[in-house]
Amino acid sequence: MTDTETGRRLSGKVALVTGGASGIGKAVCQRFAAEGAKVVVADLDAGKCVAVAEAIGADAWGVALDVTRQDSIEEAVRFSIAAAGKIDILVNAAGIYEVESILEISGERTAKVFQVNIEGLIFMTQAVARHMVERGAAGRIINFSSQAGRRGEGPAVAYCASKAAVISITQSCALELIRYGINVNAIAPGVVDTPMWDVVDAKLGSREGLQPGEVKARVAAAVPAGRFGAAEEQAAMAAFLAGPDAAYIVAQCYNVDGGNVMS
Template identity: 80%
Template sequence: MTTGKLDGKVALVTGGASGIGKAVCERFAQDGARVIVADLDGARCEAVASEIGGGALGLALDVTQQESIDAVVRQGIEATGGVDILVNAAGIYDVQSILEVTRERTSRVFQVNIDGVIFMSQAVARHMVERGQGGRIINFSSQAGRRGEGPAVAYCASKAAVISITQSMALDLIRHGINVNAIAPGVVDTPMWDVVDAKLGAREGLQPGDVKKRVAAAVPAGRFGYPAEQAAMAAFLAGPDAAYIVAQCYNVDGGNVMS
């Protein structure tokens, strides 16, 4: 049973094999879209596509490689007839304070979190413009991109960049009927946050789970968010009710940041 709000639409979701990206795939399928699940692990993409059904397609994608981006966009278009919605949910986290940061690790974070968004969006936007039917692009930033985190300087910089990239793309593409917006999640209970908990906990000599408990207690809502709550905002931005929303970044964070 679908809501029908995305009936007839095709959505390509990067980072779609787990966490927030997977939740977006599930929600979009629920709303009637045909979903292309794209992530590094091709087998996992195919498994998620099989789980959500609706003609979903699973494709291996490395957003740091232009050849991979071009191949996935081409295969997705050939299989579905055209992409109406792109969600850039692929991203990586790294713990590096300003005293520890290295060029190599920073470059890797930027390649995935910044370059991946730019060049994935470019490839899909070119298709959308040529097709002439408009479209939606939704980027995932982070509250770390709004307020910073001491031991994650490269990650915070990359997520701040996503907000600026979203604004620039939006102003450039709206004349083609392509709405570009972003979502800034707060702390969300995903496999990535298990990694964050382990890395930060090891730095501070804490037990597994201690960082997550401390962080959850600091959220005004008193808990971690759920991936499905981020997916609900993505579904809204992808749907007809968001037609006049352009170049915005929405906080879905339990009250961590007020704007």
């Protein structure tokens, strides 16, 4: 049987996952490893990255990464190539969230969200794409957007704007890079039960005078599927887009959202 038939469709591949120490990024690292890939877990906290990599086992490494710093991006790419020999797959899962509305958001906070969610993604993509082009090998780049970036959700104007930009960036990069055999696509999660949502619940609940968990319960009830999504469900889509069955998929954004957005 082939690797695809045995459920190890990423055998022989090397994946670099930003935001890999927690939430969706961590789930992607775990799923990719289960699919046979070597995985580099990249995030701000080197200790947490190493812990995730050690829990995965052999052929996984952890590296500190600050996507707002070009030197950190370049070092993470160099580390990945030195450790695993190459990079076949980049997953841009690093991101930050701001709750503030248009009446409250500051230039400093907006700049920080854009620096991480937009510029960080652009320059991570650039650094890895250059490596892929130099190797002359096909590759996959998967970006995490958000349903908030498609329909707008207040009060989170900077975050929504940044995630809408991710979809446009994905399309532009995809059309440029497919000539080199590099497929670029995106995933737009709905509401996913990660540590970030605990922060959102606390912030919005405080603003509205609600008890902890009430915002999450209200949001979950509004999802057609009737629940929050799991990080593992996002990772399953990422594994598909990284695998051989997605070879003819280019410049698309997939909703993995329990029915929140129909397209």
